[in-house]
Amino acid sequence: NAGVTQTPKFQVLKTGQSMTLQCAQDMNHEYMSWYRQDPGMGLRLIHYSVGAGITDQGEVPNGYNVSRSTTEDFPLRLLSAAPSQTSVYFCASRGTGVNTEAFFGQGTRLTVV
Amino acid sequence: AQSVAQPEDQVNVAEGNPLTVKCTYSVSGNPYLFWYVQYPNRGLQFLLKYITGDNLVKGSYGFEAEFNKSQTSFHLKKPSALVSDSALYFCAVWGGSNYKLTFGKGTLLTVNP
Numbered sequence: 001n002a003g004v005t006q007t008p009k010f011q012v013l014k015t016g017q018s019m020t021l022q023c024a025q026d027m028n029h030e031y032m033s034w035y036r037q038d039p040g041m042g043l044r045l046i047h048y049s050v051g052a053g054i055t056d057q058g059e060v061p062n063g064y065n066v067s068r069s070t071t072e073d074f075p076l077r078l079l080s081a082a083p084s085q086t087s088v089y090f091c092a093s094r095g096t097g098v099n100t101e102a103f104f105g106q107g108t109r110l111t112v113v
Numbered sequence: 114a115q116s117v118a119q120p121e122d123q124v125n126v127a128e129g130n131p132l133t134v135k136c137t138y139s140v141s142g143n144p145y146l147f148w149y150v151q152y153p154n155r156g157l158q159f160l161l162k163y164i165t166g167d168n169l170v171k172g173s174y175g176f177e178a179e180f181n182k183s184q185t186s187f188h189l190k191k192p193s194a195l196v197s198d199s200a201l202y203f204c205a206v207w208g209g210s211n212y213k214l215t216f217g218k219g220t221l222l223t224v225n226p
Binding site: 004031033035040041042043044045048050056058090092094101102103104105106107 | 119122147149154155156157158159162203205212213214215216217218219
């Protein structure tokens, strides 16, 4: 059981480039989320999805797009990378029950130069 | 809006001593509370959760947490710290009526030999 899989693990982009961070889960979870982790800031929610075809913005959505065409996949797109998007990105998934915890991927360390 | 506060950026304890990592929360309705641990260059691992029932919750690796509704707190505790407990600890809250899991900024625990 792979859980939540993120790719790539590391990425360096030039300012203005675009890329997609991949996230896949094999637990049939309805809820999926993207967070970014910055020193001293904790984890901040970028976008989330409550099911296939349904997405919504978190607290720091600017510069990012998401889509959810299947239950399993929840890619995060950087449209035009900026140095402020240098961060570690985590994808998480969670079931629908109130007593379920979130499962996290191993993270993507992104550097924008 | 829901929020989590971890008032200590760092906690230092000696091996064998008890440890406490503090967390307070704000949420509408019943809180669902979680603790996660992050080791260097890794994703977040679930430690324990409070959904309902007993105010003292036991989790992985000998950790426990005490839910206090009147003080809106959910402090993480361990009776005897190990050097291997040194990591970054995150408290999180879910209000149940929305789909967002909100994290605190994290507390770096260092256990000294």
